[in-house]
Amino acid sequence: MPEPVVVAENLTRLFGDFVAVDHVSFRINAGEVVGYLGPNGSGKTTTIRMLLGLLEPSDGRATVLGYDAFLQTEEVRARAGYMSQKFAIYDDLTVWENLSFYGGVYGVTERARIEATLARVALGGHEKTLTRSLSVGWRQRLALAIALVHQPKLLFLDEPTSGVDPSARRVFWDLIYDLAGEGVTIFVTTHYMDEAEYCERVGIMREGKLLAMDTPANLKAQTLPGPVWDVFAAPLQAGLETLSVTDGVLHTGLAGNHLRIITRPKMTVRRLRAALTAAGVEVAAVERGEPTLEDVFLSLAKGD
Amino acid sequence: MDTNWPIRVSDLHKSFGAIHAVDGISLRVAAGEIFGLVGSDGAGKTTTLRLLVGALWPDAGEIAIAGYDMSRQAEQARAHLGYLSQRFSLYEDLTVLENIRFFAEVRGLSTGEWLPRSMEILDFVGLAEFKDRRAGQLSGGMKQKLGLATALVHRPRILLLDEPTTGVDPVTRQDFWQLIIRLLNPDAEDGVAVVISTPYMDEAARCNRIGFMRAGRFLLEGPPSALCATLEGRILELRGQPLRLLRRIAGQDEDVEDARAFGDRLHLRVREKRMKAVLRRLPRRIRAGGGSLDDLRQVPPTLEDVFIDLSEDVL
Numbered sequence: 001m002p003e004p005v006v007v008a009e010n011l012t013r014l015f016g017d018f019v020a021v022d023h024v025s026f027r028i029n030a031g032e033v034v035g036y037l038g039p040n041g042s043g044k045t046t047t048i049r050m051l052l053g054l055l056e057p058s059d060g061r062a063t064v065l066g067y068d069a070f071l072q073t074e075e076v077r078a079r080a081g082y083m084s085q086k087f088a089i090y091d092d093l094t095v096w097e098n099l100s101f102y103g104g105v106y107g108v109t110e111r112a113r114i115e116a117t118l119a120r121v122a123l124g125g126h127e128k129t130l131t132r133s134l135s136v137g138w139r140q141r142l143a144l145a146i147a148l149v150h151q152p153k154l155l156f157l158d159e160p161t162s163g164v165d166p167s168a169r170r171v172f173w174d175l176i177y178d179l180a181g182e183g184v185t186i187f188v189t190t191h192y193m194d195e196a197e198y199c200e201r202v203g204i205m206r207e208g209k210l211l212a213m214d215t216p217a218n219l220k221a222q223t224l225p226g227p228v229w230d231v232f233a234a235p236l237q238a239g240l241e242t243l244s245v246t247d248g249v250l251h252t253g254l255a256g257n258h259l260r261i262i263t264r265p266k267m268t269v270r271r272l273r274a275a276l277t278a279a280g281v282e283v284a285a286v287e288r289g290e291p292t293l294e295d296v297f298l299s300l301a302k303g304d
Numbered sequence: 305m306d307t308n309w310p311i312r313v314s315d316l317h318k319s320f321g322a323i324h325a326v327d328g329i330s331l332r333v334a335a336g337e338i339f340g341l342v343g344s345d346g347a348g349k350t351t352t353l354r355l356l357v358g359a360l361w362p363d364a365g366e367i368a369i370a371g372y373d374m375s376r377q378a379e380q381a382r383a384h385l386g387y388l389s390q391r392f393s394l395y396e397d398l399t400v401l402e403n404i405r406f407f408a409e410v411r412g413l414s415t416g417e418w419l420p421r422s423m424e425i426l427d428f429v430g431l432a433e434f435k436d437r438r439a440g441q442l443s444g445g446m447k448q449k450l451g452l453a454t455a456l457v458h459r460p461r462i463l464l465l466d467e468p469t470t471g472v473d474p475v476t477r478q479d480f481w482q483l484i485i486r487l488l489n490p491d492a493e494d495g496v497a498v499v500i501s502t503p504y505m506d507e508a509a510r511c512n513r514i515g516f517m518r519a520g521r522f523l524l525e526g527p528p529s530a531l532c533a534t535l536e537g538r539i540l541e542l543r544g545q546p547l548r549l550l551r552r553i554a555g556q557d558e559d560v561e562d563a564r565a566f567g568d569r570l571h572l573r574v575r576e577k578r579m580k581a582v583l584r585r586l587p588r589r590i591r592a593g594g595g596s597l598d599d600l601r602q603v604p605p606t607l608e609d610v611f612i613d614l615s616e617d618v619l
Contacts, residue, residue: 039473041444136344162471163345165518166505167612170564177548177565191471192504197567206473216568237485253478254485256509257528292567294474301475 005030005154005185006051010060013046020046022208023060028187030153033180034213036189037196037293038205044189045085047205048156051187052082065154078106081152085159087143089131096127099145106150114149121145121175137168144175155179157188161195173198193294204297211300220291224262225250228295231259232284233276242279246272251298260289262299309368310335310384310462310497311356316365318351318520325351326362327520333513335461336488336495340502340511342611348520349501350390353466356499357387370461386460390467392451396440400431400450403439404457411458421457429453429483445476452483463487465500469507481510505608516611523614528607535605535613537579540572544590544597553593557582564612571609 006028013021021043028034036044049055051062053073062069064076089098099114108114118124121141126134134142140160147155157176161169173195180186188199196202196216203213212219233239239259244252248271251262263272269286276283311333318326326348333339341349354360356367358378367374369381394403401422408418426432429449434442439450448468455463465484469477489495500511508514508528515522524531544550551570554563559578564571574582579602590597 039444039476040471042473136346163503165342165344165347165611166608167614168344170612173565181548193474194567198565237482240482254481254510256506297474298478301473 003030004028005032006062006064006187008047008051008060008062011047011050011057011062012059013043013050013055014058019208021050024208024210025060026203026210026213028185030185031180031183032201033176033186033188033199035196035199035202036187036205037191037193037202037297038189039191042205043208044205045158048082048158048187048189052076052080052156078150079152079154081147081150081155083143083147083155083157083160085162087146089139089142089146091130091132093131094127095123095129095131095134095142098131098142099149102146103149108149113151117145117149120148120178122171135168137164137171140164140168140172141175144172148179152184154185155187157186159189159191161190161192169195193292193297196293202293204293204300206297206301212296216293219293219296223296223299224291225299226263226265226267228289228291229261229263229267229272230255230285230287230289231261231272231276232257232286233259234282234284238279239276239281239283242276242281243272246275253298260295262295308334310370311339311499312366312368313356314366316352316355316367317363318355318360319363324520326355329365329515329517329520329522331499331515331522331525333462333497333499335497337512338484338488338498338500338510340500340508340514341517342502342505342508342514343517347517349517350466351520352517353387353389353464353499353501356464357385358382383458384461386455386458386463388451388455388463388465388468390470394439394447394450394454397438399436399438400426400442401435403450404453407454408457413458418457421459425453425456428456428486430479444472445479448472448476448480449483452480456487459494461494461496463496463498465498467501467503470503477504477507481507505606505611508607514607516614524610531610532605532607535573535609537602538574538576539603539605539609540574540579540582540586541566541599541601541603542570542572542586542597543568543599544595546595549593549595550590550597553589553595554586557586557589562612566608571603573609573613 004027009025010023011021012023038044050057051064051069053070053076056070065079067075069076103114121144123141161172176186190196201213201215204211240252243249243261248264248267249261253260272286273283309332314330316326316329329352343349355362358374370384372381374381404422405418408422426435429452431449469480487496502508513527515525551563554560554572559575559582560572561575562573587597
């Protein structure tokens with residue numbers, strides 16, 4: 001059995017009447033990249049804040065790196081790195097000054113360590129650049145460097161790719177993989193369904209509840225009630241309305257320029273085509289689709 | 305009124321100090337069309353929308369909304385505009401209906417008009433049965449729909465939406481887009497013209513045209529299908545194990561310009577006319593390097609491939 005680095009048991013947090021995190025239990029093993037997927041307000045950040053001892057759980061408990069997350073906060077924070085959604089980077093300081101400032105907070109003062117950390121996030125050579133002139137993607141990498149400067153074995157990343165363009169998002173994920181390759185355990189939240197596919201295991205949060213946590217492949221195999229299909233038809237709206245009342249179609253939605261549907265196992269192309277044609281919808285193509293985590297989220301959400 | 309182009313913008317500029325937030329944007333949007341603004345935070349999307357609403361004054365350039373010049377006929381122009389800002393706030397202690405009434409009165413709807421119109425719009429967004437609930441008690445998705453309802457109460461011909469779906473759950477995103485598509489109604493006379501900003505590539509693909517922004521400019525603009533066509537025949541999808549090794553091997557190929565992870569697979573961008581050569585030798589190289597290959601095939605380019613090609617990570 002691999003050693004668990006994070007253990008959450010019935011972790012719960014109330015704000016007044018509002019249940020932000022509702023009896024969440026999971027384990028993260030050493031060296032894993034675990035994603036925490038959910039919309040804004042689903043309890044992702046509150047979970048991280050409890051794991052870091054920043055918020056007291058209303059119920060349940062968590063151990064992080066073997067320490068009680070709330071009672072032994074100092075030990076946890078000395079060994080874990082945290083990149084928050086809204087990170088304070090000083091705009092009027094250079095890249096180097098920002099990193100050495102935060103390094104100092106953790107007691108890291110060696111030049112070589114700071115240089116190595118900048119190199120690791122591909123910011124080497126930009127030491128003297130003023131932080132305010134960095135693009136969003138580069139700022140995120142500086143924020144990552146700050147979370148890494150004390151060489152943590154466990155890293156909490158809270159929506160690290162929010163607001164950056166697709167290219168910079170991928171560069172950031174490459175860095176996450178490099179770190180995982182060096183043995184760092186990573187817990188990363190995102191609201192991008194496609195990003196969650198990069199994780200070894202994914203937890204799906206909705207309204208404070210952890211609906212499922214598993215590998216992307218297992219989530220798809222276990223939660224989807226049947227095949228998914230891409231339907232190219234015109235007009236789109238009429239196609240959507242028709243399929244949403246077609247027997248055997250469990251979920252209909254838009255995906256890019258076409259329709260995406262989930263059906264019962266025995267659905268056929270012919271039946272789908274027939275239903276659309278009968279309603280006067282012109283069908284260009286009906287193809288079996290590859291299941292995605294968005295399909296998983298949509299079918300899990302359907303249960304309520 | 306210019307019915308062909310409810311939105312006409314030419315060579316728009318806006319600076320804040322030394323920063324050129326919007327640096328020469330031109331665009332036209334027809335009734336029944338959605339124009340998508342895509343790009344990082346700070347690329348100029350919100351500033352562009354705020355200029356179109358008339359909340360900011362441009363340094364240079366022209367904006368015509370429903371045929372009215374924003375610099376001289378702002379009042380008339382705004383009468384045709386609906387706007388949902390990123391940080392939209394509702395009155396949490398008012399009910400759903402009271403919120404709509406507030407916006408209806410601001411928009412000058414008379415006492416006789418506002419109630420039927422409010423009920424019609426609540427019905428449209430699916431909130432009619434919640435009309436007496438306080439806005440503070442609504443779920444995130446319902447708040448989003450109420451926001452849209454308030455922007456629509458005066459039947460605008462032009463709708464400007466600043467990242468309305470960022471961070472909201474996929475169910476709500478679906479509902480929201482279905483409402484937008486119904487509003488477009490391209491075959492009818494009352495079709496709306498929409499400009500929307502979004503960080504999601506699948507939403508960008510749904511727009512009639514998109515502009516990819518960086519540093520206040522469009523780096524690329526056009527219908528999604530035309531943008532994707534520029535990379536036709538140049539994208540390979542590769543599956544196998546271990547992904548990191550495959551990526552290194554693929555990245556070293558002389559004809560592979562870029563190799564990136566797309567979920568549990570890789571997308572490779574291949575030099576023009578080198579597809580066959582890569583398909584022939586890459587499987588051999590992967591086996592020789594100790595990797596296992598499950599699948600390697602040409603796939604149609606996605607918008608994400610297009611943007612990655614364009615927006616190489618820059619300072």
